[in-house]
Amino acid sequence: MSVLVLNTGSSSVKYELIEVESGERLANGVVERIGEDAGRLAHDGGAVEGRFADHEAALRAILDVLGDISPEAVGHRVVHGGEHFREAVLVDEGVIAAVERLAPLAPLHNPVNVIGIRVAQRAFPGVPQVAVFDTAFHHTIPPHAATYAVPPEWKVRRFGFHGTSCAYVAERASALLxxxxxxxxxxxxxxxxxxxxxxxxxxxxxxxxxxxxxxxxxxxxxxxxxxxxxxxxxxxxxxxxxxxxxxxxxxxxxxxxxxxxxxxxxxxxxxxxxxxxxxxxxxxxxxxxxxxxxxxxxxxxxxxxxxxxxxxxxxxxxxxxxxxxxxxxxxxxxxxxxxxxxxxxxxxxxxxxxxxxxxxxxxEWEIARQTLQSVRRGAPQLGDHA
Structure with missing residues (x-):
């Protein structure tokens, strides 16, 4: 299965087209310094300087350089999954609505993550879209470390982020050691x-x-x-x-x-x-x-x-x-x-x-791996994202 990974960050968008089971990287690149005067799109070893006014412009530029591709799934890094998302899920309107509701907790990220999903849905109609959450890795934090000393009715806790990165490098450290x-x-x-x-x-x-x-x-x-x-x-x-x-x-x-x-x-x-x-x-x-x-x-x-x-x-x-x-x-x-x-x-x-x-x-590799797993097992339905 070929997976297009879109890692839409606060000031950049990384992307990679990966054949997951063989490990082959078919295309990759990054748009950096979005919204700044000196932006840069690097694709498969070449680079183009320019100005990318916002994340949608950056994503459109990425789709232009990728050309006529047909991924079998698109995996999206989503920063905040709140209490509800403890693993990668297939995207539906309920997932998108839940990600948008969590935007106040990740104002630099969740809104642009949704932009990435919407652009990919329009570009690849009918192709499964999967949300992979940065917070999921940290759901193992014990209550004494996750709990803030504030009134419980506030319903806040430590969530943590960069979970996909932590999961990947921890596995690699195990191999190196x-x-x-x-x-x-x-x-x-x-x-x-x-x-x-x-x-x-x-x-x-x-x-x-x-x-x-x-x-x-x-x-x-x-x-x-x-x-x-x-x-x-x-x-x-x-x-x-x-x-x-x-x-x-x-x-x-x-x-x-x-x-x-x-x-x-x-x-x-x-x-x-x-x-x-x-x-x-x-x-x-x-x-x-x-x-x-x-x-x-x-x-x-x-x-x-x-x-x-x-x-x-x-x-x-x-x-x-x-x-x-x-x-x-x-x-x-x-x-x-x-x-x-x-x-x-x-x-x-x-x-x-x-x-x-x-x-x-x-x-990107970790997102692709979790995307493949999510497509194969299916995902919670709309009502599970309330």
Whole structure:
């Protein structure tokens, strides 16, 4: 079965056409920096610069470069599945309505995920569409870690995100370490425009930095991560600022350095920009703090995994984030860490107590795999999504 995977993110759309059972990648690419002046569409090794005004324009450009294809299914990354979606499901109008109702919990993602589904439905009528949820992997978080100390009638909890990425890299770490997944403890650092840390025990998520929404936790491209909950009221009282919008779209690296892309932040820091330098230090300090916290949660850590665009490609972020953790058995090998390799690799010292791994995530492959499973088993009907 050939599956077209659409991974519609807050500022990018990745896509891949995959023959799942053979593993063959038939086409792939990405549209980056959607809504910015300097956008980019990279397809099968070639690249086109341009401006993609919004996600629908980006998706239309992708369909144009793919040409006359006939996928047997389309798999969509959907960020927030709430309480209802604990596995991938075939899309119907009930699923779409449920995803839209959850948009206040993932305002940068669920609305554009729905755009991706609608565009694909029009482009490929009659082809099964499958929603694969980022939150599903984290439904194993125990109540003491998922529960906020707020009135139960609010009906809120920690959901967690980047689940497809965590599931994929955890399996790959098991293979690299030569250990069964059920026997190892991992800390997964997914660092991209969105960023999260996850504690994985025996293949199951037991805690994660993102919470009710994808705003909590690490510093991100335009999201603040952890702040004092009193900040929202303070901003409303003193400045008349909508905190949700400000903390989601105008904070993070953008607020500290003036740009949201870590590549540009690093360039500016290397040129002596003090704001960019501070932004990187804040970013890495937050990562290091979460690593220490999840070490305590797990009790024993076999490996720390860096993945996502920043985690895979920014050696300095890896070094800064792991600095000072030597007494916990976390020691990077500078030569390994700085090596230009882009594949799966260890960047820690040989035979170190805790392996530090760089594992390029493959959310598209994981989405394709779950899409195939969902098509074969069928899915809940409309009434199950209430």
């Amino acid at each position: 030569g250990s069964d997944l059920s026997a190892i403890n991992l800390i997964v650092l997914h660092l991209g425009n969105g960023a999260s840390a996850t504690a994985v025990q025996a293949g199951r998520s037991v805690d994660t930095s993102m919470g009710l929404t994808p705003m909590e936790g690490l510093v991100m491209g335009t999201r603040s991560g952890d702040v004092d909950p009193g900040l929202a009221g303070y901003l409303a009282r003193t400045c008349g600022i909508d905190a949700d919008e400000a903390l989601t779209r105008r904070s993070g690296l953008l607020a500290l350095a003036g740009v949201s892309d870590m590549r540009t932040v690093r360039q500016r820091a290397d040129e002596g920009d003090e704001a960019a330098r501070l932004a990187r230090e804040v970013y890495c300090h937050r990562i290091r703090k979460y690593v220490g916290a999840y070490y305590a949660v797990l009790g024993r850590v076999d490996a720390i995994i860096f993945t996502g665009g920043v985690g895979e490609h920014d050696a300095e972020v890896r070094a800064m984030s792991m600095a000072g953790l030597e007494r916990l058995g976390v020691v990077l090998d500078p030569a390994r860490n700085q090596a230009p390799s882009t594949g799966e690799r260890a960047v820690s010292e040989e035979n170190g107590e805790v392996a530090v791994l760089v594992i390029p995530t493959d959310e």
